[in-house]
Amino acid sequence: QISEAEVALFSVSSYACQRRTTLDNHNSNLTDALSLLAENAELNNEDGRGVAFRRAAALMKALPTQVISMSQLRGLPCLGEHSLRVIKDVLENGVSSEVESTKQSKRYKALKILTGIFGVGAKTADRWIREGIYNLEQLRHSGQTLNRAQKSGLEHYDDLNEPVTKAEADAIGEIVQKAVDSVLTGSQVALTGGFRRGKLTGHDVDFLITHPEEGKEVGLMPKVVAWLESRGFLLYQKTTRNSYLESKDGPARPASNMDRFERCFSIFKLTKGKEQESTQPEEQNDLKTKDVLRPHMQVDTDQQLCELSKNYQMEAASHKIWRAVRVDLVVSPISQFAFAVLGWTGSKLFERELRRWAGHEKNMSLSSHALFDNTQNKYLRATSEEEIFAYLGLEYIPPSERNA
Ligand code: ATP
Ligand code: MN
Ligand code: MN
Known part of the structure; x- marks a missing residue:
């Protein structure tokens, strides 16, 4: 238990433009949780809630040290009741139950996948979900008309989701x-x-x-x-x-x-670049499933098969000499x-x-x-x-x- 005197209090300005926020973040466990809830609110067109979580996350990013106790947050701006509840949950339990259930929800997963397509916003994704489309496979087979941006986005999906x-x-x-x-x-x-x-x-x-x-x-x-x-x-x-x-x-x-x-x-x-461009000998560029399917590997379950197929696709992609950005x-x-x-x-x-x-x-x-x-x-x-x-x-x- 930490005594009152040992607790470091922070003094932080209320507007983000009055603060110096570098890339080193001492509270990423907290900002990740708040950012995910902000993102979820934005994906659901709840802009007010989105901004509130963004402000709370930004405030935590600006703190000079790691927060270990709720009492350190006394008097800080930008932290609403909901954000404080999330922070408390993370500090006490390591994770926020709201974040965990959001991450696992079918709707959140679908919104993430669909808005991951360049040219697809929250509104379009919502309409598709209401029509039963939750992933790229279902979208491809749905007969939905895609605009030029969305077609390009779908075609280069993996590249464009790679940082x-x-x-x-x-x-x-x-x-x-x-x-x-x-x-x-x-x-x-x-x-x-x-x-x-x-x-x-x-x-x-x-x-x-x-x-x-x-x-x-x-x-x-x-x-x-x-x-x-x-x-x-x-x-x-x-x-x-x-x-x-x-x-x-x-x-x-x-x-x-x-x-x-x-x-x-x-x-x-x-x-x-040259360093990324096929440094392997020619014949290995012609990738076969056997290269990925090592002999000692047992393929028993769908999950293993899926894993192998993913590896295969990744290997194949790594042999491509260009990428979309x-x-x-x-x-x-x-x-x-x-x-x-x-x-x-x-x-x-x-x-x-x-x-x-x-x-x-x-x-x-x-x-x-x-x-x-x-x-x-x-x-x-x-x-x-x-x-x-x-x-x-x-x-x-x-x-x-x-x-x-
Ligand atoms: P990332 O690494 O994800 O690209 P980023 O900070 O560069 O992060 P962007 O979405 O590329 O994010 O936006 C960069 C800046 O350009 C932001 O400050 C944003 O406000 C501004 N911006 C983006 N789109 C528009 C737009 N359509 N009109 C005006 N400003 C925009
Ligand atoms: Mn950018
Ligand atoms: Mn941009």
């Missing part, structure tokens, strides 16, 4: 830079998203493209995409043009957190570049909290395009992230500490 490494992100970055240089000299490419925050892997790779001369970037995306496409780098792409100028509601009040830059959601065909490309005019970089660096919760801080504490509206001061009734120009934090009255938080 992208930093090395792969850099390799794609070189290709994008080459494409951009070829179509408009002087253009700049910035790696954003999780990799800019120092993450070692990601679900995709995010790039922001600009040109130092305002206006030169107009029409850049279709040219970049055409360059990539003609060289066989794209398995899928959907380009959306810039809708910022023509919109009536003004830049500071986007309908959602979606921005209106010219963008391209794509799937790259990335040739594997999700890539987001965004083009921003230089005048909005600082806002775009800030908006596309994330994390998602950090961004949400920045906007909430701006609105609730500063009477300002922040988007990936601009910062509007509602009190002075004017836009605040910025050429760096540091300036934006300063306008917002926040201490500057570097990307590596935005992992809320």
Whole structure:
């Protein structure tokens, strides 16, 4: 039993954008539980609950040491009754019963599998589940009409659910830079998203493209995409043009957190590096079941057979000389570049909290395009992230500490 005096109390700011959240997390047992419940809420279109669990998880991520007792959490913001119950369960029993039952539920499993398809969101997955579709096999045989994105997503399912490494992100970055240089000299490419925050892997790779001369970037995306496409780098792409100028509601009040830059959601065909490329002799590339089915192995049960078949597929996949990778490309005019970089660096919760801080504490509206001061009734120009934090009255938080 720990006495009151021995318990370390934490003092933590209530907005995630006031905190420094690095990648080293001392409470992953707790944040994993809360994140899973957040994800489950989001998959069920319960956005309010989702945000509440995300905020609680982010708070726990920001704590400097491991929590061992509930009494340490006294006075901390962002922890609602439900989150506290989950934390208590994990601290006392090692696991949260709610998390365990969620993980095992048929619905959660199906939602995870189906939304794991690029182009499938919670709503589509829910509709399919109501029609009795719980997995890819059932989906393939269901006769459901899939859109172009979903077809691509299903085709490259395994690749797209395999984390992208930093090395792969850099390799794609070189290709994008080459494409951009070829179509408009002087253009700049910035790696954003999780990799800019120092993450070692990601679900995709995010790039922001600009040109130092305002206006030169107009029409850049279709040219970049055409360059990539003609060289066989794209398995899928959907380009959306810039809708910022023509919109009536003004830049500071986007309908959602979606921005209106010219963008391209794509799937790259990335040739594997030399070190990954078949280092084995030729004849072993022609994989036979016998290579996986070792003679001493007994195949008695369905489960063993399933395991073997999985191994076989994995071995076969490892002999493929390319893989599919999700890539987001965004083009921003230089005048909005600082806002775009800030908006596309994330994390998602950090961004949400920045906007909430701006609105609730500063009477300002922040988007990936601009910062509007509602009190002075004017836009605040910025050429760096540091300036934006300063306008917002926040201490500057570097990307590596935005992992809320
Ligand atoms: P991961 O490693 O999973 O890719 P990530 O932090 O890079 O993590 P993304 O989903 O790629 O996550 O998003 C990166 C950033 O881009 C986030 O800050 C997010 O807010 C922003 N973003 C993503 N999609 C959009 C969009 N459609 N409109 C505006 N901003 C977006
Ligand atoms: Mn990303
Ligand atoms: Mn992305």
